[in-house]
Amino acid sequence: xxxxxxxxxxxxxxxxxxxxxxxxxxxxxxxxxxxxxxxxxxxxxxxxxxxxxxxxxxxxxxxxxxxxxxxxxxxxxxxxxxxxxxxxxxxxxxxxxxxxxxxxxxxxxxxxxxxxxxxxxxxxxxxxxxxxxxxxxxxxxxxxxxxxx
Numbered sequence: 001x002x003x004x005x006x007x008x009x010x011x012x013x014x015x016x017x018x019x020x021x022x023x024x025x026x027x028x029x030x031x032x033x034x035x036x037x038x039x040x041x042x043x044x045x046x047x048x049x050x051x052x053x054x055x056x057x058x059x060x061x062x063x064x065x066x067x068x069x070x071x072x073x074x075x076x077x078x079x080x081x082x083x084x085x086x087x088x089x090x091x092x093x094x095x096x097x098x099x100x101x102x103x104x105x106x107x108x109x110x111x112x113x114x115x116x117x118x119x120x121x122x123x124x125x126x127x128x129x130x131x132x133x134x135x136x137x138x139x140x141x142x143x144x145x146x147x148x149x
Contacts, residue, residue: 015057020139023050027132035125 026047033040059078
């Protein structure tokens with residue numbers, strides 16, 4: 001085994017295994033802290049940073065393995081995929097959240113209920129725990145059945 005192969009395998013292991021696992025731990029810790037009314041932002045940011053690091057390592061691994069750093073086609077396809085993903089996933093989800101916020105404001109819900117209420121904090125914590133659990137189970141299923149993302 002060469003040093004280049006070892007570094008590539010280490011980057012692949014960190015990007016595919018360690019960083020997503022750390023992100024799941026950070027998100028679970030953030031949900032727990034939020035349910036207790038404590039400071040959770042640092043754990044939440046740690047989870048997102050772990051996912052960003054994993055994504056960057058995966059992108060670099062893809063460039064190195066498939067076409068090399070000087071391939072214009074590889075860079076173009078990655079940029080086009082990023083733009084398509086933002087336009088087809090992120091923006092519609094953002095629009096839905098804005099429409100939901102608009103409906104809540106129009107109904108007067110936001111002026112009557114505030115996020116610091118104990119029952120709302122507990123409800124959001126429960127939903128967050130279920131979402132983190134579902135995402136971890138999905139990732140586990142994909143890894144177990146050898147389906148890449």
